[in-house]
Amino acid sequence: MRSKALGAAALFLLPLLAFYGVYYLYAFGVLVDASRTRTSLSFTDATVVGWENFRLVITDELFLRAVLNNLLFAAVSIAAALTLGFFLAVSLASGVRLRRFFFTVFLLPSLIPLSLFATVFGRMLETDDGAVNALLGVVGIGPVDWLGSTGPSYAALFVLLVYLVGLPIMYYTSDLATTNTAVLESAMIDGAGSGHMYRLILFPMLRNTHKTVILSVLLGSFRAFDVVFFSTKGEPGGRTQITGTYIYNTMLGENRIGYASAAAVIVLVFALAISALQVLVTRRRAR
Amino acid sequence: MSTPLRALRQRRRDSVAVYGILLAGAALWLFPLVTAVRASIAHGGVANYWTVLTSTYNGVSLLGAFVNSLIVAALHAILVCGVGALAAYAFSKIRFPGRETLYHAVLIFLAVPGVAIIVPVYWITGQLALFNTHLGVALPEAALTLPFAVLMLRNYADGIPDELLEAARIDRAGHGQAFWHVFLPLCRPALINLGALSVMWSLQDFLFPSMILKRSDLSTAAQAVRTIESSFGPTPEQTSQYFAALVLLAVPVIVLVVGGLRFITQGITSGGVKE
Numbered sequence: 001m002r003s004k005a006l007g008a009a010a011l012f013l014l015p016l017l018a019f020y021g022v023y024y025l026y027a028f029g030v031l032v033d034a035s036r037t038r039t040s041l042s043f044t045d046a047t048v049v050g051w052e053n054f055r056l057v058i059t060d061e062l063f064l065r066a067v068l069n070n071l072l073f074a075a076v077s078i079a080a081a082l083t084l085g086f087f088l089a090v091s092l093a094s095g096v097r098l099r100r101f102f103f104t105v106f107l108l109p110s111l112i113p114l115s116l117f118a119t120v121f122g123r124m125l126e127t128d129d130g131a132v133n134a135l136l137g138v139v140g141i142g143p144v145d146w147l148g149s150t151g152p153s154y155a156a157l158f159v160l161l162v163y164l165v166g167l168p169i170m171y172y173t174s175d176l177a178t179t180n181t182a183v184l185e186s187a188m189i190d191g192a193g194s195g196h197m198y199r200l201i202l203f204p205m206l207r208n209t210h211k212t213v214i215l216s217v218l219l220g221s222f223r224a225f226d227v228v229f230f231s232t233k234g235e236p237g238g239r240t241q242i243t244g245t246y247i248y249n250t251m252l253g254e255n256r257i258g259y260a261s262a263a264a265v266i267v268l269v270f271a272l273a274i275s276a277l278q279v280l281v282t283r284r285r286a287r
Numbered sequence: 288m289s290t291p292l293r294a295l296r297q298r299r300r301d302s303v304a305v306y307g308i309l310l311a312g313a314a315l316w317l318f319p320l321v322t323a324v325r326a327s328i329a330h331g332g333v334a335n336y337w338t339v340l341t342s343t344y345n346g347v348s349l350l351g352a353f354v355n356s357l358i359v360a361a362l363h364a365i366l367v368c369g370v371g372a373l374a375a376y377a378f379s380k381i382r383f384p385g386r387e388t389l390y391h392a393v394l395i396f397l398a399v400p401g402v403a404i405i406v407p408v409y410w411i412t413g414q415l416a417l418f419n420t421h422l423g424v425a426l427p428e429a430a431l432t433l434p435f436a437v438l439m440l441r442n443y444a445d446g447i448p449d450e451l452l453e454a455a456r457i458d459r460a461g462h463g464q465a466f467w468h469v470f471l472p473l474c475r476p477a478l479i480n481l482g483a484l485s486v487m488w489s490l491q492d493f494l495f496p497s498m499i500l501k502r503s504d505l506s507t508a509a510q511a512v513r514t515i516e517s518s519f520g521p522t523p524e525q526t527s528q529y530f531a532a533l534v535l536l537a538v539p540v541i542v543l544v545v546g547g548l549r550f551i552t553q554g555i556t557s558g559g560v561k562e
Contacts, residue, residue: 005383008462012377015370016393016433023430024396027407034406043410088312091305094292104545105313108320111544111551113491113509116537119516120323123530131322163316167555174556181291188294194301197294222400226493230512244402248494257406264403275398279391 028268035261040254053262062238063263066246067270073242074221077161081168081213088165089172090202103173110166118160118230122147125156125231153232153240160231167220168213175209215278222271243267323537327530330523335531344515346503349535352511355421359496359507360489362425363432367485368478370429371436375474376466378437379444380452390441397434401427401494412499423499424507428489436481439557443477444470480554483547490540508536 035053039046057063088106092099109117124131125146136142146152184197192201225244228234234241234249241249247267251260296302327335340349377383378390408427417423451473455465471478496510506514512533519529544551 005381009377009381009383009386012373012381012462012466013389014373016374016437019370019426019430019433020393020396022411023404023408023427024399027404027411030407030410031404034410041409088309090292090295091309093290094295094305095290096296096305096309102309102313104548105316107548107552108541108544109316111487111548112537112540113493113512115491115493115509115512116533116540117319119512120319120530120533123326124319124322131318131326163319170552170555174552176292184291184294188297194295194298219398222398225400225402226491229493244400247402248405251406261406264406267400268403271398271400271403272395275395279394 031261031265031268034258035265037258038255039257041251041257043257046258049258053259054266056259057263057266062241063243063246065239066241066243069240070221070224070242073157073161073224073227074218076158077164077217077221078214080162080165081217082210084162085165085168085213086172086203086206087198089169089176090198092169093173093176103169106169107166109163114226115230117163118227121156121160121163122231122233147232147235150236150239153236157228157232157240160227164227167216171209171213171216172206175206175212179205181205218274222267320537323530323534327527327534330527335528336535339528339532339535344518344532347506347511347514348504349508349511349532351504352506352508352536353539355500355505356490356508358421359424359428360486362421363428363489364482364485366425366429367432367436368482371433371440371481372471372474372478373466374433374437375440375444376462376470378441379447380449380465380470381462390437393437394434397438399431399434401431401492405494405498408495409498418499419502419505420499421505424492424495425489427495427499428492432485432488436485439481439554440474440477442557443474447473477554477557480550480557483550484554487544487547487551490543508540511536 034043034046036048036050037046038049038053088102092103096102125133127133127143127145127148130146132146133143136144144152146156181202184201187197187201223244224242225248228240228242228245229248232240234245238246238249243263244267247260247263250256250263253259296305331338342348374393378386404427412418412423412427415423417426447470452465452469455469456462460468491509492507493509493513496507497513500506500510503514515532516529519525519532
């Protein structure tokens with residue numbers, strides 16, 4: 001009976017396992033092999049260099065910077081989600097007019113291709129004829145060299161990340177619809193102010209949603225390649241790169257596939273470790 | 288319908304503040320779109336749209352790019368829904384040894400970033416002779432979406448009573464029959480949500496098309512943003528035309544995602560990494 005179930009399950013799982021086998025297991029093998037060579041994208045004339053690539057990657061200051069940027073950008077996204085995202089979702093759920101319009105507008109940057117959104121955003125930041133400097137010029141600020149110096153280019157990326165607050169708004173909106181918020185009515189009768197209700201009643205009430213939001217933003221931050229690639233392109237001097245753009249850009253160099261693969265292996269180990277930790281934690285709680 | 292959340296806007300000044308913030312926010316969020324549209328007609332006027340629509344840039348026509356995007360997105364959605372539904376049936380409705388362990392192992396790959404497997408994907412695509420094919424892009428995209436699909440569809444499938452499927456199987460129908468005639472129809476709402484999400488994610492993808500579709504007539508919309516950029520000079524007219532092209536590339540996507548917004552939000556929130 002058990003072996004019969006196993007056979008049936010194997011049949012149903014076959015397509016999935018084929019995908020995993022090729023694009024994950026076999027792919028990781030290829031990646032690890034490539035990471036120990038010096039080679040180009042044609043994969044011919046590979047020279048085995050052992051663990052040398054790994055040594056070079058982890059001692060490269062720009063790689064370390066990219067890892068730190070990953071964490072920094074994730075932190076910014078999480079902070080924006082828990083404050084702005086939370087506030088906007090609650091406001092939208094409070095029976096405002098034009099709810100659908102506002103909802104769509106706040107979600108739009110997260111839904112269209114980032115290559116489009118970030119490119120327009122990047123063009124808006126151009127020093128001489130960009131829309132942002134034109135706007136700031138009206139109030140007497142400017143012109144700021146957004147992409148040429150470190151501080152402003154970080155600021156520009158932070159703003160771009162705040163624009164992508166749509167996903168958390170979705171989570172909060174969906175959970176608010178199923179949360180019993182009747183307690184607010186008695187709080188109101190007791191004379192509680194709205195700031196009090198936001199911070200001390202609603203925010204703790206949604207703590208499970210906060211966890212969902214933090215996890216999904218964290219996982220998403222590993223995939224934030226397009227955000228940087230299309231706006232600052234990692235400039236100035238590679239200082240705003242994240243691991244994704246670091247791998248992509250090194251790949252374009254001559255015979256740098258082995259090196260890029262070593263960086264990719266390190267990033268994968270990180271991402272899978274966080275993911276495994278999360279699966280373990282949720283699994284234990286489910287019991 | 289009244290919600291208790293209305294209490295937040297009971298005082299007049301609270302209500303004014305909420306509307307003020309929402310309106311200011313909406314203005315800021317629409318600013319990039321408005322800027323792009325304004326820049327697109329700043330030099331040359333609305334005629335720019337006709338110009339970019341009827342020209343090719345570095346061998347890319349905007350209409351062609353959009354057709355390519357849709358083909359890849361449709362293939363991706365079909366693969367994800369088909370393979371995901373089969374796997375969800377096994378994980379939810381067949382009791383086999385090691386089921387939960389395998390399920391959690393599958394979920395760990397939720398975090399794999401596309402750019403980290405781009406080197407092996409390049410190699411595999413070459414081995415399978417899939418360069419310059421839509422399927423060559425849809426396959427690795429599906430591999431990245433499948434962990435989410437399995438999570439979401441199993442969550443949904445666990446809510447389908449086993450009795451419904453067992454009734455079908457007592458009539459000597461195998462798992463195949465039960466899957467096709469009972470399980471799939473019951474999963475339809477979840478599959479629609481997943482399909483909408485799969486289309487959106489594929490439309491957003493730049494990385495895989497840019498590596499795999501090297502022939503310019505195969506370029507997708509997200510990829511075209513970059514492919515056509517260098518064919519516009521720095522003159523005011525050409526800059527305006529580039530913005531017109533960006534707006535035209537965005538319009539069909541906006542129409543699609545706004546049209547499917549209900550399914551997209553339901554899909555994302557139901558497959559969330561929930562406790």
